[in-house]
Amino acid sequence: MSLSLKSLSKLLSITILVLIAITALISILLNNFLANSKSSIEQEISNLFKQKISIESISFLPWNFLILNNIAVLETGQKTEGRPVFIARINCRFSLFMLAAKRDIVITAINLHKSAFDYPFIEENGEEILDTLRALASEQAIKIGIKKAVLIIPRQGEITQQAILDAKLNIIPNQSLTSSGSISLEDFPSLSEQFLLNYTCRAFFTKEGLIIDSLELKSPTFQVKLWGKFEDNLLSINGSSGLNSFPDLDIHDLACVIKLDWPEIQVRNLSFSLQNMPLSLAGYIFLSDLPAFDLKLSSFPRQSAALRTGNPEAFDIMVAGNLKQNKFNGTVGVNFVRRTKSKSSLEKVEALLKDLALFNTGNDRMQLSFAQSNLTYTSGANAYNILLEDFSALMQLESEMIKFVKISSAIYDGILEGSGKLDTSRIPLNYSFDLGISGVSANNLHNLIIYCSKVYGSFSSQIHFRSDPESTLSGTLLINKGILDRIIFFEWVAGFLTIPSLNVVNFDTLSAEFVVNDRAASLENIRLESGDVNFEGYFTLYENDLVSSKLSLVFAKEFLRDSSKLRRLINYLDKGVPSVSFHFQLSGLFQAMNFKWLESDFKQTLQKLLPPRLERKIEGEIEKIIESISAQ
Amino acid sequence: MKTVLLLFAFAFLLQYKGYAQDGKRLYREGVAAAKKGEIDFAFISFHRLLLDFPESKYREQALFAVGEYYFSIGGYNDAVRHFTQLADDFPQAQNRPFALAYLLAMAKKSGTDDRVAQIEKELIGSQQLSLLFREFKEIQYTSALDKHYKALNFIDKILICVEDEPLAEISF
Numbered sequence: 001m002s003l004s005l006k007s008l009s010k011l012l013s014i015t016i017l018v019l020i021a022i023t024a025l026i027s028i029l030l031n032n033f034l035a036n037s038k039s040s041i042e043q044e045i046s047n048l049f050k051q052k053i054s055i056e057s058i059s060f061l062p063w064n065f066l067i068l069n070n071i072a073v074l075e076t077g078q079k080t081e082g083r084p085v086f087i088a089r090i091n092c093r094f095s096l097f098m099l100a101a102k103r104d105i106v107i108t109a110i111n112l113h114k115s116a117f118d119y120p121f122i123e124e125n126g127e128e129i130l131d132t133l134r135a136l137a138s139e140q141a142i143k144i145g146i147k148k149a150v151l152i153i154p155r156q157g158e159i160t161q162q163a164i165l166d167a168k169l170n171i172i173p174n175q176s177l178t179s180s181g182s183i184s185l186e187d188f189p190s191l192s193e194q195f196l197l198n199y200t201c202r203a204f205f206t207k208e209g210l211i212i213d214s215l216e217l218k219s220p221t222f223q224v225k226l227w228g229k230f231e232d233n234l235l236s237i238n239g240s241s242g243l244n245s246f247p248d249l250d251i252h253d254l255a256c257v258i259k260l261d262w263p264e265i266q267v268r269n270l271s272f273s274l275q276n277m278p279l280s281l282a283g284y285i286f287l288s289d290l291p292a293f294d295l296k297l298s299s300f301p302r303q304s305a306a307l308r309t310g311n312p313e314a315f316d317i318m319v320a321g322n323l324k325q326n327k328f329n330g331t332v333g334v335n336f337v338r339r340t341k342s343k344s345s346l347e348k349v350e351a352l353l354k355d356l357a358l359f360n361t362g363n364d365r366m367q368l369s370f371a372q373s374n375l376t377y378t379s380g381a382n383a384y385n386i387l388l389e390d391f392s393a394l395m396q397l398e399s400e401m402i403k404f405v406k407i408s409s410a411i412y413d414g415i416l417e418g419s420g421k422l423d424t425s426r427i428p429l430n431y432s433f434d435l436g437i438s439g440v441s442a443n444n445l446h447n448l449i450i451y452c453s454k455v456y457g458s459f460s461s462q463i464h465f466r467s468d469p470e471s472t473l474s475g476t477l478l479i480n481k482g483i484l485d486r487i488i489f490f491e492w493v494a495g496f497l498t499i500p501s502l503n504v505v506n507f508d509t510l511s512a513e514f515v516v517n518d519r520a521a522s523l524e525n526i527r528l529e530s531g532d533v534n535f536e537g538y539f540t541l542y543e544n545d546l547v548s549s550k551l552s553l554v555f556a557k558e559f560l561r562d563s564s565k566l567r568r569l570i571n572y573l574d575k576g577v578p579s580v581s582f583h584f585q586l587s588g589l590f591q592a593m594n595f596k597w598l599e600s601d602f603k604q605t606l607q608k609l610l611p612p613r614l615e616r617k618i619e620g621e622i623e624k625i626i627e628s629i630s631a632q
Numbered sequence: 633m634k635t636v637l638l639l640f641a642f643a644f645l646l647q648y649k650g651y652a653q654d655g656k657r658l659y660r661e662g663v664a665a666a667k668k669g670e671i672d673f674a675f676i677s678f679h680r681l682l683l684d685f686p687e688s689k690y691r692e693q694a695l696f697a698v699g700e701y702y703f704s705i706g707g708y709n710d711a712v713r714h715f716t717q718l719a720d721d722f723p724q725a726q727n728r729p730f731a732l733a734y735l736l737a738m739a740k741k742s743g744t745d746d747r748v749a750q751i752e753k754e755l756i757g758s759q760q761l762s763l764l765f766r767e768f769k770e771i772q773y774t775s776a777l778d779k780h781y782k783a784l785n786f787i788d789k790i791l792i793c794v795e796d797e798p799l800a801e802i803s804f
Contacts, residue, residue, distance in 0.1 A: 496764075544749065544753055545753070546753070546756065546804055548788075548804075585787050585788070587787050587788050587804060588756055588757065588760065588761070588804070589753070589756060589757040591757075592757060592760040593760070594760060594761040594762070594763075594785075594787055595761065595762045595763070596761070596762075596763040596764075596787040597763065597764045597765075607765060610765075615764070615765040616765075618764060618765075619762065619763075619764045619765060619766070622762050622764055623762045626760070626762045627760060630760065
């Protein structure tokens with residue numbers, strides 16, 4: 001018995017030694033062969049991929065592994081230079097059965113270790129890469145593993161960002177596809193910290209395409225669950241997603257239909273529900289040399305236009321433009337419903353942007369800048385427009401709840417500077433800002449404030465805005481060394497006093513405080529100082545178009561001698577009085593204001609002198625003048 | 633033959649003149665009845681005028697009188713209909729502010745705040761004032777039902793009276 005065991009053991013040892021020797025021999029022979037054939041293998045692979053491929057070494061590892069070391073793509077393409085692809089090691093496993101039976105090397109598994117890819121190369125050669133995958137998986141099941149693959153995305157100048165991919169992909173031809181892995185993004189311009197995304201995918205092949213049984217994406221901040229199908233370039237997906245920190249912001253009832261027609265992605269309909277608000281996204285994305293998109297996000301998309309006008313939660317966000325050197329050029333617009341106590345109206349904000357960029361400057365700060373923006377706010381039939389240039393907003397994001405921003409911009413021929421605060425601790429968001437404008441020619445602002453079309457001078461202003469408890473805009477304004485050209489009130493006064501020079505008033509300073517909220521817009525403490533005319537008062541316009549105002553004019557007595565009506569009456573004034581005051585009250589509808597001459601010493605003196613018949617005559621004449629000016 | 637033709641033409645013209653007179657005749661009947669204090673009979677005349685002679689030049693006064701009558705008997709729906717028709721069809725009418733005053737009173741009674749605000753705004757915008765030496769501008773009107781109306785337009789309020797009793801007061 002023991003002899004038999006001893007023999008068996010000896011036999012086994014000899015067999016193992018023989019096997020090792022054979023293995024070693026085969027390995028040596030194969031590796032020799034591979035070393036000698038490296039160039040032709042390189043050429044074959046280059047022809048296959050239509051790229052110049054360089055392989056440092058190819059070796060065989062028993063019993064069915066091929067190891068390729070330091071593989072690089074050397075082709076200089078349109079956007080790529082040098083080595084757009086580098087892989088430190090590729091382990092390929094091939095089927096011994098296929099080799100023995102059909103004398104064919106069929107790869108059954110590929111593992112990439114320490115690879116780096118230039119994003120522009122992937123963009124240029126995406127189709128070829130997919131074709132290669134299809135070819136590899138056409139007859140035999142294949143497993144592909146990728147470890148620490150780095151995707152390098154060039155940014156401005158020398159700066160690049162990296163996406164790191166770890167993934168496993170199993171394909172059984174005509175049956176199924178499963179994959180799992182993770183993507184991490186580092187130093188991305190719009191992200192304040194590293195971003196990590198894990199995914200798993202399970203899909204089944206059909207005659208028409210692919211059924212996605214499950215696609216899950218998970219990151220520390222959100223998760224997404226999707227399922228659907230992909231047929232004839234049409235991706236139909238359903239799912240849900242959630243934000244871990246904000247469970248109220250979970251997305252439900254996600255359904256989308258996307259047509260993939262490289263480089264165009266047509267989002268036919270992407271609908272979902274957020275906080276019980278139905279939303280829909282549609283449009284186009286072009287992933288070409290100059291990426292472009294035209295997208296519209298709408299809330300309550302199925303509601304009729306009439307119902308949407310009364311729905312304060314109805315809005316549309318439109319973005320159309322392109323990305324050139326990571327800067328956006330195009331239009332961003334928002335339609336929304338603004339509700340006040342008495343009415344509901346459709347309003348719109350639109351920005352035409354040139355070279356908009358958003359990037360991370362480090363230390364939890366982000367910068368938004370653009371070269372030029374034409375901003376238009378439309379409310380009913382009224383449109384307000386402003387032009388900003390060289391705009392920069394530096395946002396401090398370290399606090400989770402409160403975000404601060406510092407703003408600077410050129411505004412026409414002047415400067416805009418200030419700061420803002422955004423409180424994200426509740427919805428609706430609470431925000432405020434304080435801005436200063438200086439050195440702007442007042443007339444340039446006529447598209448923003450209609451009366452500025454009749455005002456000239458150097459304009460400066462301090463502006464404060466608060467959204468809580470109600471939207472309120474307030475501040476001060478000052479215009480130096482300017483002209484009021486045919487302001488309606490002065491036209492009335494010019495007609496009333498028959499002093500035509502009052503139609504155009506040169507002034508040293510014009511100042512006022514303003515307050516604008518949902519109920520009214522008012523100018524208070526209005527003060528105009530001019531050589532012979534001083535003017536002060538207040539003017540309020542309510543949301544129902546009614547006016548409330550009191551204005552006072554003080555004229556130098558000698559100035560009134562220009563009036564054909566008052567010239568003689570001036571002589572009846574006390575010689576010691578250097579000036580004459582007129583006080584007026586305005587009321588009624590803005591389009592047809594009522595006008596009253598209030599009591600003053602001069603008026604009392606005049607009334608003592610004038611017979612009643614003459615008073616009525618003067619009143620009649622002034623009435624006609626006022627009506628004719630208002631009608632213009 | 634000529635004589636017959638002339639006689640026919642004369643009879644036709646007489647009839648036409650009578651037809652044209654009936655609108656005026658109804659109006660005059662109504663005014664006369666109102667002056668006698670027979671308000672119900674006055675209403676019947678004006679109401680018939682509106683039905684039979686919709687193009688009559690007395691339609692404006694008839695609409696006001698019928699609206700007044702319905703208001704006085706509490707027929708507010710009919711009053712609103714007639715005053716609204718007057719306000720819409722005769723934007724420059726002298727009695728329009730008084731029709732608006734009635735509509736305002738009825739809107740306040742029914743508690744429709746939006747309608748109240750709308751009518752007040754219409755009243756305020758119905759006349760552009762310029763007051764130099766006067767404190768107010770006065771408009772007077774005597775209706776077909778012989779009621780005397782007065783509107784006092786101040787710079788910041790409007791006071792409307794009927795028979796010196798306040799009908800509407802708006803401050804702004």
